[in-house]
Amino acid sequence: MITIDAEQEIRALFADLEDAWNRGDGDAYGACFTEDAGYTTFVGTVYRGRADLISGHRALFGSVLKGTRMFNEVTGIHFYGPGVAVVTGRGEVSRKRPGRLAKVQTYTLVREAGGRWRIASFHNTKRRPLLEAMSFRFVPDSAPRP
Known part of the structure; x- marks a missing residue:
């Protein structure tokens, strides 16, 4: 059974992830991921x-x-x-908060034997609203349902 605690634990993992990034701590950032994690950046780099x-x-x-x-x-x-x-989300990396979060992200998380949630897979892509709108105009049935 999934509990509210599980969602809170996952949100805490994302707070740790963000904190590690903001401190520039590669070790703490990596600790949020499983030993065998897959990680794809928006430019296509795969770790x-x-x-x-x-x-x-x-x-x-x-x-x-x-x-x-x-x-x-x-x-x-x-x-x-x-x-x-x-976990799905939007995000961005910058020196100051951007006007919009242009990247779309998907994370697959697993609860490890000790009970801690970690990220097993991450995929990041940059959203292209203009191209998306053009696609929907020419192929209206391709637009996601509200």
Whole structure:
């Protein structure tokens, strides 16, 4: 049975994720993921496993992502049994809060043996509203239902 506690634990995981990013701490960021996590960035980079993810983010936090902040909005948490959840959201990384969160994200979470939720898979893509609107205009039936 899924409880309110499970949702609160997942939201706490996302708070930890955001905090680690904001501090530029690759190790703490990686600790939010499973040992064998898959991680796909919006530019198509794929990290395989926690160690790869940590190593990559240590380098990024020391250079192009230094001083950036993570801005997230969880738009849905869907449970598929007591130990699996899919979280959808919007997000952005910037030095200051952007006007809109342009990236669409999907996370697959698992509850590990010790009871802690971790991210097993992450996929990030940049939303293109103009292209999306054009697509819906030419193929109206392709638009998601409200």
